[in-house]
Amino acid sequence: MRSPFCAFRCYLPDLWRLMALVLLLSALLPLAASAQGPGISLAPQALYNGAVKYGEWLPIRVRLENSGADVRGRVQVRIGSAGQRAVTHAQAVELPRGARKDVTLYVLPNTFTRRVTVEFVADGQPRDGEPLRQAEVAVQPVPNIRLVSAAISGGGEGLDALAGLKLTSRRNDSLLVPLTLDTLPERAEGLRTLDVLVITGVDTGGLAPAQQAALTEWVTLGGTLVLGGGPNAARTLTGVPGALQPVRLTGDLALERLTALEQVAGEPIRVAGPFPTAQGVPLPESSVRVEQEGLPLVVGRRVGQGTVLWLALDPALSPFDAWAGAGAFWATLLDEIAPYPFDLPPDVSPRQMSSEQIGYALTNLPSLDLPSLRLLVPLLLVYIVVVGPLNYLVLRWQRRLELGWITIPVVTLLFSAGAYAIGFQLRGGDVIINQVSTIQLQANNQRGASYVRSFVGIFSPARRDYSVELPGDVLVSALNLQGNPFGPDSPAGGGRELLILQGQPTTVQGLSVNQWSMQSFMVESVDPTAAVEAALSTHGATIVGTIKNASNQMWRDAVLAEGSQFQRLGDLAPGQQAEVRLDVGSMRNEGGPPLGWLLFQDRVNELSRTGPPRDVQSKQQILDAIFSGPLGPKGASTSVPGIGPLFIAWADAPPLPVTLPDYRVSHVSTTLVYGRLPLRFGDGEVNLPAGLVTPQIEADGNRYLCYSPRGPGLAPDFDKMSMSFRLPPELHDLQVSELALHISSDGGWFSPPAVQMWAWEQGAWVSAGDDLQIGRNPVAEPARFVRDGVIRLQAVNETRDRGGCIYFDIAVRGVKG
Numbered sequence: 001m002r003s004p005f006c007a008f009r010c011y012l013p014d015l016w017r018l019m020a021l022v023l024l025l026s027a028l029l030p031l032a033a034s035a036q037g038p039g040i041s042l043a044p045q046a047l048y049n050g051a052v053k054y055g056e057w058l059p060i061r062v063r064l065e066n067s068g069a070d071v072r073g074r075v076q077v078r079i080g081s082a083g084q085r086a087v088t089h090a091q092a093v094e095l096p097r098g099a100r101k102d103v104t105l106y107v108l109p110n111t112f113t114r115r116v117t118v119e120f121v122a123d124g125q126p127r128d129g130e131p132l133r134q135a136e137v138a139v140q141p142v143p144n145i146r147l148v149s150a151a152i153s154g155g156g157e158g159l160d161a162l163a164g165l166k167l168t169s170r171r172n173d174s175l176l177v178p179l180t181l182d183t184l185p186e187r188a189e190g191l192r193t194l195d196v197l198v199i200t201g202v203d204t205g206g207l208a209p210a211q212q213a214a215l216t217e218w219v220t221l222g223g224t225l226v227l228g229g230g231p232n233a234a235r236t237l238t239g240v241p242g243a244l245q246p247v248r249l250t251g252d253l254a255l256e257r258l259t260a261l262e263q264v265a266g267e268p269i270r271v272a273g274p275f276p277t278a279q280g281v282p283l284p285e286s287s288v289r290v291e292q293e294g295l296p297l298v299v300g301r302r303v304g305q306g307t308v309l310w311l312a313l314d315p316a317l318s319p320f321d322a323w324a325g326a327g328a329f330w331a332t333l334l335d336e337i338a339p340y341p342f343d344l345p346p347d348v349s350p351r352q353m354s355s356e357q358i359g360y361a362l363t364n365l366p367s368l369d370l371p372s373l374r375l376l377v378p379l380l381l382v383y384i385v386v387v388g389p390l391n392y393l394v395l396r397w398q399r400r401l402e403l404g405w406i407t408i409p410v411v412t413l414l415f416s417a418g419a420y421a422i423g424f425q426l427r428g429g430d431v432i433i434n435q436v437s438t439i440q441l442q443a444n445n446q447r448g449a450s451y452v453r454s455f456v457g458i459f460s461p462a463r464r465d466y467s468v469e470l471p472g473d474v475l476v477s478a479l480n481l482q483g484n485p486f487g488p489d490s491p492a493g494g495g496r497e498l499l500i501l502q503g504q505p506t507t508v509q510g511l512s513v514n515q516w517s518m519q520s521f522m523v524e525s526v527d528p529t530a531a532v533e534a535a536l537s538t539h540g541a542t543i544v545g546t547i548k549n550a551s552n553q554m555w556r557d558a559v560l561a562e563g564s565q566f567q568r569l570g571d572l573a574p575g576q577q578a579e580v581r582l583d584v585g586s587m588r589n590e591g592g593p594p595l596g597w598l599l600f601q602d603r604v605n606e607l608s609r610t611g612p613p614r615d616v617q618s619k620q621q622i623l624d625a626i627f628s629g630p631l632g633p634k635g636a637s638t639s640v641p642g643i644g645p646l647f648i649a650w651a652d653a654p655p656l657p658v659t660l661p662d663y664r665v666s667h668v669s670t671t672l673v674y675g676r677l678p679l680r681f682g683d684g685e686v687n688l689p690a691g692l693v694t695p696q697i698e699a700d701g702n703r704y705l706c707y708s709p710r711g712p713g714l715a716p717d718f719d720k721m722s723m724s725f726r727l728p729p730e731l732h733d734l735q736v737s738e739l740a741l742h743i744s745s746d747g748g749w750f751s752p753p754a755v756q757m758w759a760w761e762q763g764a765w766v767s768a769g770d771d772l773q774i775g776r777n778p779v780a781e782p783a784r785f786v787r788d789g790v791i792r793l794q795a796v797n798e799t800r801d802r803g804g805c806i807y808f809d810i811a812v813r814g815v816k817g
Contacts, residue, residue, distance in 0.1 A: 039066055039067035039068025039069075040064065040065070040066055040068065040071065040095070040120055040132050040133045041064070041065045041066075041067075041133065042062060042063075042064055042075075042118065042120050042133040042134070042135050043062070043063040043135070044060055044061070044062045044063075044118040044135050044137050045060070045061050045062075045063075045137070045183075046058060046059075046060050046061075046137045046138070046139065047059045047060070047061065047179070047183055047185065047190065048148075048150065048177035048178070048179065048193060048194075049138075049140065049177055049178060050137060050138045050139045050140045051140045051142050051148065051175060051177050051193065052109055052139065052140070052141060052142060052193050053141075053142050053143075053144050053146075053148065053192070053193045053349065054111045054141060054142070054143065054144050054347055054348070054349050054352075055108075055111075055144070055348075055349030055351055055352040056108075056189075056192045056193045056349065056351075057106045057107070057108055057187075057189045057190055057192065057193075057475065058106070058107050058108070058109055058139065058190075058193070059104050059105070059106055059185050059187075059190040060077065060104070060105045060106075060107060060116075060118060060137060061102060061103070061104050061105075061183060062075050062102070062103045062104075062105060062118055063100070063101075063102050064093060064095060064099075064100065064101050064102075064103065064120065065099070065100045066095040066096070066097060066098065066099050066100075067097070067098065068097065069097060070095070070096045070097055071095050071122055071132075072092075072093070072094045072095070072122070072123045073092075073093060073095075073120055073121050073122040073123050073125075073132070074090045074091060074092050074093060074120070074121055074123075074501065075090065075091050075093055075103050075105055075118065075119070075120055076088050076089065076090035076091075076105075076118075076119050076120075076121060076499075077089050077090075077105060077107045077116050077117065077118055077119070078116075078117065078119070078497070079107060079108065079109060079110060079113065079116065080497070086497040086498070087108075087477075087478050087497065087498045087500065088497050088498065088499045088500065089105060089106065089107045089108070089500050089502065090105075090121075090499060090500065090501050090502065091103055091105050091501070091502045091503055092501060092503055093120075104185070104186070104190075105118070105502070106187065106189065106190060106475055106502065108477050109139050109141065110141075111141050111347070112141070113139045113141065114138070114139055114140075114141075115136050115137065115138055115139060116136070116137050116139055117134050117135070117136050117137075118134065118135050118136075118137055119131035119133070119134040120132050120133045120134070142175060142193070143346050143347045144340075144344070144346065144347060144348060144349055145171060145340045145344075145346035145347070146171070146173050146174065146175055147165060147167065147171045147173070147174035147175070147195050147196070147334070147338060148174070148175050148177060148193055148194050148195050148196075149162040149165075149174060149175070149176050149177070149194065149195065149196040149197070149198065150176070150177050150178070150179040150194050150196070150197050150198070151176060151178075151179065151197075151198045151200075151316070152179050152180060152181055152184070152197070152198065152199045152200070152202055153198070153199075153200050153201050153202065153228070153314075153316040154200070154201030154202045154232060154316070155201065155316065155317075156201070156314070156316035156317045156320075156321055157316070157321045158314070158315050158316040158317055158318070158319075158320030158321040158323075158326065159176070159198055159200075159315060159316050159320070160176070160321075161320065161326035161327040161329075161330055162174060162176045162196070162198070162330055163175065163176035164327075165327055165330055165331055165334075166327075166331060167331050167334060167335045167338070167339070171338070171339070171340045177194075179197070181202060181204065181206060181207065181211075184207070184211050184214075184215070185211070185214055186208065186210035186211050186213075186214050187210075187214050187475070188213075188214045188215075188217035188218040188221065188451075188526070189475055189524060190214070191214060191215070191218040191223060192218070192223075192351075194218075194223065195223070195224060195338050196223075196224045196225075196226060196334060196338060197215075197218075197223065197224070197225050197226070198226040198228065198315065199225070199226070199227055199228065199236060199240070200226075200227065200228020200229075200230070200232075200236055200311075200314050200315055200316050201228060201230065201232045201235075201236065201314050201316055201317070202232070202235065202236060203232075203235040203236075203238060203239075204235070204236060204237070204238050204239030204240055205235070205238040205239045206239065207239040207240075212239065212240075212241050215240075215241065215244065216241050216243055216244060216303075217451070217526060218306070219244060219303050219304065219306035219307070219308060220303055220304030220305065220306055220442050221304065221305055221306065221440070221451055222304075222305040222306050223306045224306060224307050224308075224309070224334065224337055224338055225244060225306070225307070225308045225309070226308075226309045226310075226311065226315070227240060227244075227245075227246070227308065227309070227310045227311070228311050228313070228314045228315050228316065229277065229278030229280070229310065229311050229312040229313055229314060230276045230277070230278060230312075230313050230314025230317060231252070231276045231314065232314065233249055233252070233278035233280075233312075233314075234249055234278075237249065243303060244301075244303060244308050245283070245301075245308075245310075246280075246282060246283060246285075246286040246299040246300060246301035246308050246309070246310040247280030247281060247282055247283060247286065247296070247299050247310050248280060248281045248283060249278060249279065249280050250279045250280060250281055251278075251279045252276065252277065252278050252279055253277055253279060254273070254274035254275060254276055254277065255273060255274060255275050255277050255292070255295075256273040256274050256275075257269075257273060258273075258275060258292070258297075258313075258319065259292060260290050260291060260292035260297055261290070261292075261297065261319075261325075261329060262325070264290055264328075264329055264332050264333070265323075265325030265326070265328040265329040265332065266325065266328060267323070267324050267325025267328055268325070269319045269323050269325070270322075270323075270324075271318055271319040271322050271323060273319075275313055275318060275319060276313070276314070276317075277295070277297075277312045277313055278312050278313075279295065279312070280296060280299065280310065280312065282296060282299045283301070285301055285302070286299050286300060286301040286310075287299070287300055287301075287729040287730050287732060287733075288300075289309070289333075289729070289732075289788075295312070296312060297311065297312045297313070298310070298311055298312070298333065300337075300729050302678075302728070302729060302730075304442045305676075307337045309333065336726060336790075339696060354625055354626055355453070355455070355479060355522055356479075357624075357625035358436055358455050358621075358622065358625045358626075359479075359520075360621040360625070361436050361455075361618045361619075361621035361622045361625065361670065362434055362436050362455050362457040362518075362520060363434075363457065363518060364434075364614055364617055364618045364621065365432055365434055365459060365668065379415075379419060379422075383411075383415045386411055386415070387408055387411045387412065387415075391404065391407050391408065391411060392404075395407065430461070430664055430665065430666040431458065431459070431460055431461065431466075431660060431663045431664065431665050431666070432458070432459040432665075432666045432668065433456065433457070433458055433459075433658055433660065433665055433666070433667050433668070434456075434457045434459065434518075434668045434669075435454055435455070435456050435457075435654045435656075435658060435667070435668070435669040435670075436454070436455045436457075436618070436622060436669075436670050436671075436672075437452065437453065437454040437455070437651075437654050437655055437656065437669070437670070437671040437672070438452070438453050438622070438626060438671075438672045438674070439451075439452050439527055439530050439651065439655060439671065439672070439673045439674070440452075440674060440675055441530060441531065441532045441647065441673060441674065441675030442531070442675060450526065450527045450528075450530035450531065450675075451524075451526060452523075452524070452525045452526060452527045452530075452655050452656065453522060453523070453524055454522070454523040454525075454654065454655065454656045454658075455479060455520065455521075455522050455523075456468075456520060456521055456522070456523060456658055457518045457519070457520040458511065458513055458518065458519050458520070458660070459513075459516075459517070459518045460513035460514070460515065460516075460517060460518075460519075461515065461516065462515050463512075463513070463514050463515045464512075464513060465510055465511065465512050465513075466508075466511045466512075466513060466660055466663070467507060467508065467509045467510075467511070467660075467661065468507065468508040468511060468521075468658060468659070468660060469505050469506075469507050469658075469659040469660075469661065470505055470506045470507070470508070470523060470656060470657075470658060470659075471504075471505050471506075471656070471657060472504060472505065472506070472525060472656075473502065473503060473504045473506065474506050474523050474524060474525040474656070475502070475506075475523070475524045475525070476500045476502075476506060476508055476521055476522070476523050476524075477500075477521060477522050477524075478498060478521055478522075479520040479521050479522045497510055498510050498511060508521060523656060525655070525656060527655050529551055529552050529553075530551045530553075530655070530673065531550040531551055532547065532548065532549065532550055532551070532647060532675060532677070533547070533548040533550045534546070534547050534548070534647070534677040534678070535680065536580060536644065536645070536677055536678070536679050536680065537679055537680045537681070537682070538679060538686070538687055538688065538689065538692075539687075540687055540689075541583060541584055541687070541689040542581060542582065542583050542584065543560075543562065543580060543581075543582040543584060543645055543679070544580060544581050544582075545580045545680075546577050546578065546579060546580060547560065547569065547572075547577065547578050547580055547647065547677070548572075548575070548576070548577040548578075549572040549573065549574055549575065549576050549577075550574075550575075551574060551651075551673075552574050553574065553651045553652055553653060554571065554572070554573055554574065554651070554652045555571065555572040555573075555649035555650065555651060555673055556571050556649065556650045556651075556652065557570070557571070557649065557650055558570060558571065558572050558578065558647070558648070558649040559599060559647070559648045559649070560580055560582055560645050560646070560647055560648075560677075561595065561598075561599075561645060561646045561648065562582060562584050562645040562646065562691065562692070563584065563691045564598065565582060565583060565584050566582070566598065566599065567580065567581065567582045569649075572649065582645065584689050584691060584692065594623070594624055594627070595623050595624075595627045596619070596620035596621070596622075596623035596624045596627075597620065599623070599648070600612070600616050600619065600620055603616045615670070618670050619650065619670065619672075622670065622672050623648075623672070626672070626674070627646075644676045644677045644678045644679050645676070645677055645679075646674065646675075646676055646677075647673075647674060647675050647676075647677050648672070648673070648674045649672075649673045649674075650670070650671060650672060650673065651671040651672075651673050652671075653669070653671070654669040654671050655671065679692075679728075681728070681730050681731055681816055682816070683816055684815065684816065685813070685814075685815055685816075686731065686734060686812075686813070686814055686815070686816050687812075687813050688727070688731075688810075688811060688812040688813070689811055690740070690742040690776075690809040690810065690811040691742075691809050693725045693726070693727060693809075693810060693812075694712075694725075695712065695723040695724065695725055695793075695808060695809075696723060696724050696725075696726065697712060697721065697722075697723050698722040698723055698724055698792075706746075706805030706807075713805045713806055713807035713808070714795060714797075714805060714806050714807075714808075715805055716749075716797075716804060716805065716806075717797075718795070718797050719796075719797055720794065720795070720796050720797070721794070721795055722792065722793065722794040722795075723792070723793050723794075723795075723808065724790055724791065724792045724793070725790070725791040725792075725793070725810050726789055726790055726791075727786075727789035727790075727791075727812070728789070729789065730816075731789055731816060732788050732789035733816065734786070734789065734812070734814040734815070734816050735783070735814050735815045735816075736782050736783050736786045736812060736813070736814040737782070737783075737813055737814050737815065738778070738782060738811075738812070738813035738814070739778075739779040739782030739785065739786070739791070739810065739811070739812055739813075740776050740777060740778050740779060740810065740811040741755065741768055741769075741772070741776075741777045741779055741793075741808065741809075741810060742775070742776055742777070742808070742809035742810065742811060743755075743772065743773070743774055743775065743777065743806065743807070743808055743809075744774060744775070744806070744807050744809075745774060745804050745805065745806045745807065746804045746805050747804035749774060749804060749806050750774070751772075751773065751774070752772045752773065752774060752795075752806065753795045753796055753797045753798065753806070754767070754795070754796040754798065755767075755768040755769070755772055755793060755794070755795050755796075755808075756768060756793070756794045756795075756796070757779070757785045757791070757792065757793055757794075758785065758791075758792035758793075758794070759784050759785060760784065760785070760786075760787040761784055762784075765794055766784075766785075768793070776811075782812075786812075791810060791812075793808060793810075795808070
């Protein structure tokens with residue numbers, strides 16, 4: 001029993017407990033109310049039914065509705081796994097009462113991701129708190145080798161043949177995914193899962209400008225767009241950008257028979273006509289692929305690295321919906337323009353391969369250089385004077401020479417501390433941003449489609465969490481570098497999750513960097529100001545013409561390269577033009593040094609304390625990462641129709657500024673500008689020197705392949721291997737008068753293997769000659785070995801004991817038009 005004298009004092013602890021409970025409840029009630037959700041509904045939908053190729057972006061459309069109070073927050077998807085720090089892709093959203101919004105979020109799933117959770121998190125909630133709303137979305141990772149097609153049609157079942165399509169190349173399986181004009185992504189990155197996109201029988205006039213730009217950029221960077229004709233041909237072309245239109249419509253008619261299509265597929269059409277057919281005149285940049293009695297049925301147009309095909313019929317309607325040869329028709333049509341490289345694994349993205357290899361250049365920091373001798377020598381001289389004569393004279397003057405045992409260590413420690421302080425002041429206190437960027441140019445009228453990748457590495461002098469700000473609506477992904485001397489830089493291990501907030505600007509939050517370590521990420525965007533104008537053609541064994549810098553930046557050390565031959569063009573100011581005269585007649589096909597060494601061999605041999613200058617090392621590493629091996633300009637990974645030399649230059653400034661608020665930052669940047677430039681072929685005589693047309697291996701024998709700066713060759717232990725040389729589409733009607741087979745080796749082959757060529761009229765392999773030799777071999781009656789621009793070759797190795805690789809090239813001469 002408490003004493004009456006402690007009425008207040010004894011109840012004081014209870015009073016404090018009561019007040020604490022009230023404060024706690026007042027803090028928890030708003031959280032409890034918010035956890036119930038302010039009337040938010042969330043409905044996510046992954047494009048392509050969740051199908052996404054390894055290493056590519058998956059667009060997820062999220063419909064948000066708010067029937068409650070105003071709320072601000074973000075829509076997010078968290079990607080992570082055991083042992084990995086999560087990466088969250090998010091987008092800020094403001095939802096007033098009664099609002100309904102559609103948000104497209106771009107996420108980068110792992111190869112083992114099967115489901116992702118889409119969340120809405122209100123502002124002010126902790127990152128690990130419960131979201132207001134969440135829903136799951138199924139994800140279907142697709143191996144990169146699989147042919148993925150999407151169809152946008154007005155109805156009909158003719159496009160079902162694209163599912164399960166089997167090509168003669170390594171692509172022996174295909175997938176058809178759904179898509180509509182409304183859900184067509186507004187970014188080219190969202191289309192990269194697709195190899196083929198078919199649009200037919202729909203009105204494209206409602207396409208938004210961003211969708212049109214994304215479509216153009218996707219095709220320019222290697223996509224295949226198929227546009228249907230038939231009764232709705234005009235409506236289909238209405239909103240398609242002019243740069244993607246192969247024909248000018250002139251009318252329509254009805255065909256009773258489609259014999260040309262039967263010949264393509266090798267299967268008769270048993271469906272009765274008539275078949276509504278659109279009439280179109282091919283534009284100058286286009287070429288007729290299939291025609292019937294002078295009427296173009298299939299017209300193709302090369303756009304950058306991609307292709308646009310126009311069909312005079314609607315491929316969703318008759319006869320495709322009831323034709324047994326529809327699959328063979330599509331396989332024949334796509335086999336040439338959608339092969340899968342033999343030098344790539346079936347489940348690896350070339351984009352990821354080159355990104356990971358860029359790490360050597362990203363970690364090559366100038367701060368790793370030794371201090372200048374102009375600083376070290378005076379400092380050492382002062383130290384020697386102080387610790388030696390000066391120390392002795394002072395102690396002798398004081399008659400305390402025995403104190404030398406103390407003064408010498410003290411002076412040494414003071415100088416060490418001073419040297420460390422000077423070094424830290426000069427370099428150790430700065431955060432270093434090393435930015436390596438690549439700008440993939442598109443020639444001439446493809447302005448706006450230059451693909452930009454910026455690899456950003458942040459080197460920190462102390463353990464910190466950084467927030468990075470990037471201008472524009474760009475896509476950011478974590479980067480896992482190979483050979484990072486500073487330790488793991490991926491979002492692995494401890495630290496907060498990496499939050500990538502998409503929008504304008506884009507921010508990266510929670511980038512944890514250990515002391516003296518580097519963290520990195522990749523930024524993808526499009527540069528609308530980067531462009532090059534080229535007018536190049538062949539004159540004998542020489543490429544001649546002009547190249548013009550159509551960008552707003554200075555380009556340094558410009559080079560035009562083809563195989564092992566190159567021409568230095570010097571510096572090109574904006575608007576400046578350079579004359580081109582590149583001799584490619586003496587190109588060698590055997591394996592040789594990489595492009596980075598060829599271009600910088602004069603500076604690599606410069607005497608230096610640490611080898612070549614770091615700027616040269618960095619540029620070499622960038623070129624090796626982008627162009628060496630199968631990823632090179634002549635590797636099978638880039639074996640697309642069309643030929644042309646490679647243009648390389650170095651820009652003065654990075655395409656994308658990177659900002660770290662509130663920190664003193666030292667910026668280092670290297671920007672590579674590159675692109676394959678097309679060759680023009682007018683009517684008249686055409687001469688293609690050896691090496692311009694890259695062979696494509698036809699059988700799955702990648703373990704028997706060799707690679708050189710010029711392209712793939714055959715390893716010494718190959719048995720039998722066939723390959724094809726495909727002339728550009730504009731040369732499919734070339735009347736070939738001369739054909740020469742060039743054979744070379746990097747050693748061990750004193751005489752070539754037996755070589756056969758496919759005779760199209762006979763439908764059989766025919767010997768290319770009995771007296772073949774290493775070097776140039778003219779081919780008799782060359783016209784019989786060329787059809788629709790395709791030349792096939794087969795090599796048979798009867799003695800598999802050679803010591804080197806062997807390479808094949810062709811030289812073609814003929815008349816066009």
